[in-house]
Amino acid sequence: MSPGGRRPGNQDTRDDIIQAAKRIFATGGYDKTSLRAVAREAGVDAALVHHYFDGKSDLFIAAMALPFDPRQVPGPAGPGLHGPELSGAFLVEGFLTMWDLAEGTGSSFASCAGAMAASPQVADAMREFLAERVWSRLPRREGEDEATAAIRRGLVSTQLIGLAFTRYLTRLPPISTATPAEIGRWAGPTLHRYWADPLPS
Amino acid sequence: MSPGGRRPGNQDTRDDIIQAAKRIFATGGYDKTSLRAVAREAGVDAALVHHYFDGKSDLFIAAMALPFDPRQVPGPAGPGLHGPELSGAFLVEGFLTMWDLAEGTGSSFASCAGAMAASPQVADAMREFLAERVWSRLPRREGEDEATAAIRRGLVSTQLIGLAFTRYLTRLPPISTATPAEIGRWAGPTLHRYWADPLPS
Structure with missing residues (x-):
């Protein structure tokens, strides 16, 4: 991979997870949502969600486009x-x-x-x-x-x-x-x- | 007119004025908007705007659906x-x-x-x-x-x-x-x- 180059496949996967998280959080709220449910909605393995996001709060910050924790x-x-x-x-x-x-x-x-x-x-x-x-x-x-x-x-x-x-x-x-x-x-x-x-x- | 009956023509005119006011306020702001400009946008006589609304603030309250003055x-x-x-x-x-x-x-x-x-x-x-x-x-x-x-x-x-x-x-x-x-x-x-x-x- 060239320096500074992007890896579109991974970026797409991360975006898929964020889009899935938006839908799940907006219907189920924060407390009841599990990373496992988001993974299922995104059609990916739960381990992949953990790879991109450091826990549920981190995923929520990304899904809601919060500017900071x-x-x-x-x-x-x-x-x-x-x-x-x-x-x-x-x-x-x-x-x-x-x-x-x-x-x-x-x-x-x-x-x-x-x-x-x-x-x-x-x-x-x-x-x-x-x-x-x-x-x-x-x-x-x-x-x-x-x-x-x-x-x-x-x-x-x-x-x-x-x-x-x-x-x-x-x-x-x-x-x-x-x-x-x-x-x-x-x-x-x-x-x-x-x-x-x-x-x- | 029957008691409590509606006069659809007048209600329509009032709604037309409100819709016109929404557009004018949202592009020109509050200060620069005149009732005359709203009347022109709604295609009605300025006197009719004054008939339905007690001044610019009253029209703004209706246009922005404010619950109270x-x-x-x-x-x-x-x-x-x-x-x-x-x-x-x-x-x-x-x-x-x-x-x-x-x-x-x-x-x-x-x-x-x-x-x-x-x-x-x-x-x-x-x-x-x-x-x-x-x-x-x-x-x-x-x-x-x-x-x-x-x-x-x-x-x-x-x-x-x-x-x-x-x-x-x-x-x-x-x-x-x-x-x-x-x-x-x-x-x-x-x-x-x-x-x-x-x-x-």
Whole structure:
């Protein structure tokens, strides 16, 4: 094979698997889908799915054209934090920087939001994916019950997704024009409060 | 005409105007569109457009299948507020109650978000509409410049739209299952801070 040359056969197989995964995730959701079922739908051996994709979440990211693995985004428990006040701004900045990099590609925020708006099944799969991949891994605050933790992660989600919607879809200045770091300074304290402060009863 | 009977001719004319308005708004945006241009596109007299629609914003609401006029939503300067702390919760509750009522109709949040995601022109028209209809009418805080006011209304927008996205599209409990009043209590203080507190520099 020439340097940099493509191997069309393999690329086709990978694409076949992705197309099969799109159909299976969109009908069965994320939780109930197995790599084995995707392999069957694609008409390939399950080992081949494992060869191309590092597990179900990796396949889902490819099938939904997500621009990045949400676990790459620095979170409240992420590395490099210098204090609790910093984490909200850091999370906002990381989240928007990653979506910024995806603009103009087939994995933009608009394409992801559009896919969710067009199909409740896709939205369900996305929620299940986020639940397994992100929310379940957030640290629980000591002594708090699951219901309170669910409110906290729900509120954090609303603020993050609203920033993306306003930046990339509504395109309202200055949310659409400021740097991720500036927006992090404005909205970061909100995430910190949702995450750490007593909830209004 | 029999009681409750329909007048198909008039309904058709109204629909023709709405279809024409959809095309014109989606290509020319909101600001630059005139009722005269819509009348021309629909092949009717401009007086007929004025007969069916109470101005451009009313026609836009019909063309974009918005479930309600955003000016109906109680805002920071809305009626019935008993103190500054209350207004954020009141705004969230009113906003979500109106979208709740629209669920299952052709004017759901999913259909509006999908239209914006599918077409940057529709998203532009929506932003221009909100700018004229909502944002420009919000009171400016004394002594503050336009740049600061723009940050404030941008941040308020992000939190409101994120609540709707999470409630109706991601459908993440408890944001998808709590009452608008409960969510108002949780997220209301955020709107109040975005609106009234000093912004982090």
